[in-house]
Amino acid sequence: xxxxxxxxxxxxxxxxxxxxxxxxxxxxxxxxxxxxxxxxxxxxxxxxxxxxxxxxxxxxxxxxxxxxxxxxxxxxxxxxxxxxxxxxxxxxxxxxxxxxxxxxxxxxxxxxxxxxxx
Numbered sequence: 755x756x757x758x759x760x761x762x763x764x765x766x767x768x769x770x771x772x773x774x775x776x777x778x779x780x781x782x783x784x785x786x787x788x789x790x791x792x793x794x795x796x797x798x799x800x801x802x803x804x805x806x807x808x809x810x811x812x813x814x815x816x817x818x819x820x821x822x823x824x825x826x827x828x829x830x831x832x833x834x835x836x837x838x839x840x841x842x843x844x845x846x847x848x849x850x851x852x853x854x855x856x857x858x859x860x861x862x863x864x865x866x867x868x869x870x871x872x
Contacts, residue, residue, distance in 0.1 A: 758848075759811045764811060764848045765848075771794075773807065776794065776804055777813060777814070779793050780832040781832040781834070784819075785829060785830055785831075786827055786830075787801050787805065787830070812850070813833060813850070814832055814833060815830070815833050816828050816829070817829045817830075817831060833852045833853055834850055834851070834853070835851045836851050
């Protein structure tokens, strides 16, 4: 994960209908740019721009999938579980909670066990 994004960047991106639809659709299942184009009713260049913006803020990841014929293609998947917005002491704070994959969860649990044993 990159550094914590600027709240203004998150708000600006979430204000975009295509970016929101991409996040929602890829939270259900990984999708190709072509599939996203159809679901968003948007051109491929528009989808790729939004995908790049979402990836920059660590809201989306890309995976390469190989099919049995030897071809490969890219799938996109949302990384966000939820977004929290907090206003406190005159400051605006945005916290992104990402999905934790099995390997990361195992590593975290193992490190917690090791800390308590030491």
